Amino acid sequence: MNSTIQHHNVIIVGGGQAGLSMSYYLQQSQVDHLVLEKKTLMHSWRNARWDTFCLVTPNWQCALPGYPYQGNDPHGFMVKHEILEYLDGFARHVNAPVLEGVSVLRVAVRAEGGYSVSTSRGEFTADQVVVASGGYHQPIVPRMAERLPASITQVHSEQYKNPRSLPEGAVLVVGSGQSGAQIAEDLHLAGRKVYLATGDAPRCARFYRGKDVVDWLADMNYYEMPVEQHPLKEGVRDNTNHYVTGRDGGRDIDLRKFATQGMELFGRLHDYADGNLQFAPDLAANLEHGDTIYNGINASIDKYIAKMGIDAPAGGVYEPLWQVTEERTALDPVAAGITSIVWCIGFTPDFSWCDVPVFNGRGYPGHVRGVTKQPGLYFLGLPWLHTWGSGRFSGVARDAAFLAEQIAVRVAACAAGDGGAMRAAA
Incomplete structure (x- = not known):
């Protein structure tokens, strides 16, 4: 592989709770991966909430992987600074391999197999890609x-x-x-x-x-x-x-x-x-x-x-x-x-950078529990991806664990030389 192009088994786009949950489980499976975050970890929580913002679900529903709520008020509602402390603790707990300040400009399928990932910091390739950038963009x-x-x-x-x-x-x-x-x-x-x-x-x-x-x-x-x-x-x-x-x-x-x-x-x-x-x-x-x-x-x-x-x-x-x-x-x-x-009339998704034919007429990805029809491309952290909690602290862990299992199967197939498995050229 060209020395100027980094290759990883998996690239995760987005460094919020979904992307870090994915990293947590991939680390458990010892799958090589990299998280690319456009700004900083947990940026949307840190910068896009008003001062009196608090959770609308009880604290006990904060169940990020390996890092459940451990405070003394499980039926209370964390306020903004407490939420940030919880998320910062989760980030330290995961200790994901991450590059911050990197914008993903284009993800596309490679003729050789796998994906090319063009970013503001150069070119990457990956066997598989997890889009964990949320659905609230514009x-x-x-x-x-x-x-x-x-x-x-x-x-x-x-x-x-x-x-x-x-x-x-x-x-x-x-x-x-x-x-x-x-x-x-x-x-x-x-x-x-x-x-x-x-x-x-x-x-x-x-x-x-x-x-x-x-x-x-x-x-x-x-x-x-x-x-x-x-x-x-x-x-x-x-x-x-x-x-x-x-x-x-x-x-x-x-x-x-x-x-x-x-x-x-x-x-x-x-x-x-x-x-x-x-x-x-x-x-x-x-x-x-x-x-x-x-x-x-x-x-x-x-x-x-x-x-x-x-x-x-x-x-x-x-x-x-x-x-x-x-x-x-x-x-x-x-x-x-x-x-x-x-x-206060919401957001629209913007996946225009994901140049893969998996989207419907409104720009929303077609998937079943985050698995698209394009082999090796997944989505995580979207509302009702699988259950009510998919886009929340309560359910993203289950979705990430499920996708990690799908990813591990493909990684094993690649390692075994399965011709049906997608593999980026080295």
Whole structure:
């Protein structure tokens, strides 16, 4: 092999919890590999979360391989600095072979077998490649943003840090998913005037019938359900996360309650024209949808408690604290005193650098439990890759262990000279 080109059995793209979980298991199998990280290990956790960010799942669900949560508050919710301490400890524990500050520019199939990996630091080859760079790459900001008054500061949720980082005045938060609801609450608790453009995000209770809802769902084996058994099948990957919070020990987020306290709610924002923000008349429907999901989850817990004969406190049905009396479909942001907009409408994946024919029309990789139809190419850390926990601290270890087994089989086949195994030329 050309001395200027490094070769490895496996190259892992991405140095977050998924990439390091993969490295952990490959080290257990003594498989040669290298992690390539565009910035620094755990960069997205360190730089793309607001100051009051905390986990929305209990600490006991932090189960990265060989490094479970060992603190004294398993049913609490780590705040940002505690999360970073946990992840830094995990990184030290894994001690992965990693190159930081290396952008992967192109991954392609080699005619000789295996893959070429072009980077900002030169060329590499690999028998197999694991893409562990996540699925949240390009912040979504609609084109209407270009037409908004220049006096309004606009940031995406990944840029938001705290209320003090925004100009004085009212704030419009666009999107009521997990990030939007929590950022709206953060601003509201700081005394800022908040306008919230909602979507059809679902919500769930924090605690119900004496336990955290996550604990109940774990008891019910919901988190063991593979994607092919979910009622929505692969469609569940498009679902918006339920909004709830672990802040201050954990609680529900109830947008109707915020409305009684002065937060102004609207339906989905769909345009800006003639000096007005224009909203769909679907606020009532959005709130009702969230409440229906909330009550549905609690009802499933009720059934489980009854079936198992569990002695638990009485349950109940959520009754709305506030009702929509008028669907307002227009708002002049300048007249309303809005000086900032926080876009909380998600991200799109960007795998344009992965020049391998495994993607669907929306740029999402086709795979079964992370294994693509292209031999030796895998994905790890995506939402619902296999189960609910695949993109989280709770489930990525299982997925990484599974892929490590697939990789080890191919490495053994290569070593045995199996003609059907992919091998990069040396």
